[in-house]
Amino acid sequence: MRPSGSPRSRPRTTRSSGSKARPPGRRPAKGKGLAGPRRARRDGPADRTKPRGTAKDRALLLLGVRWRSREELRTRLAKAGFEPEEVERSLEELERAGLIDDQRFAKEMVRSQANGRLAGDRAIRSALRRTGVAPEDVETALADAPDEAGRARNLAERRARSMGALAPEAAYRRLFGQLLRRGYPPGLARDAAREALAAAGGPADLPESDP
Structure with a gap:
């Protein structure tokens, strides 16, 4: 009969040397299980830099x-x-095959810019040179463009119609700036702005100098 109060003896477990016990619930690291390390993919990503077609x-x-x-x-x-x-x-x-022709391209662009946008020669010349057209082809195409002064007056008259609520000097400054940004030289922009505002009912004594 075992004396009361004495602790129970626990069975001893033996562990073989060289083996490590794995904590319960812990899984082996990826690639280190029984199946061995995971193989790396041999197929690399497809070459996506090559363009499609010709x-x-x-x-x-x-x-x-x-x-x-x-x-x-x-x-x-x-x-x-x-x-x-x-x-x-x-x-x-x-x-x-006639599908690339810089001279024809320059003429088409001049017609579009001069007749459609009513742009000045400076803006058209700059746009053509950005596309790589030779300077001689640019000047040849511009020689056939409508009169630049007429384009400036046409644009100024269109814009002046919407400036009736502005003070005369404010309308002149705005119209003058719009003509400059469209590629017209200062002298031509000044004359076109003055004429257009006077025709729209504005005062004739607008500033002589540029704003």
């Missing part, structure tokens, strides 16, 4: 939207990732 097909799509200069097409195709040799070969083929 440079010629892409150029035809761009030309289907509007006429473009040769340099403009070259820049767009290069940004799309086409090789320079393929780009030049495609541009030469399209030029021989």
Whole structure:
């Protein structure tokens, strides 16, 4: 009979040397289970830098939207990732087919800017040079544009109709600034603004100097 109050003896467990007990509920780390380390993927990501289709097909799509200069097409195709040799070969083929013509492109742009936007020569010249058109083609196209003074008067008359509520000097400053931003030289902008405001019922004694 065991004396009262004496602690119960607990059975001893033996642990083999070299083995470590794993805490209950803890899972082995990923890649270190019984199946061994996880294999790395051999297939890398697909090459997404190569453009679809050909440079010629892409150029035809761009030309289907509007006429473009040769340099403009070259820049767009290069940004799309086409090789320079393929780009030049495609541009030469399209030029021989008559689909690229910088002189025709310049004339079309001058007509659109001069008749549609009533832009001044300076603005049209700057827009054409940004597309890479040769300076001689720019000047040839501008030579056929409508009279610049007439364009300035036409634009000034259109804008002056909406300035009746402004004070004369405020209307003059605003109209003068609009003509300058549209690409007209200061002297031409000043004369067109004065004439348009006077025709719209404004005072004839507007400032002689530029605002």
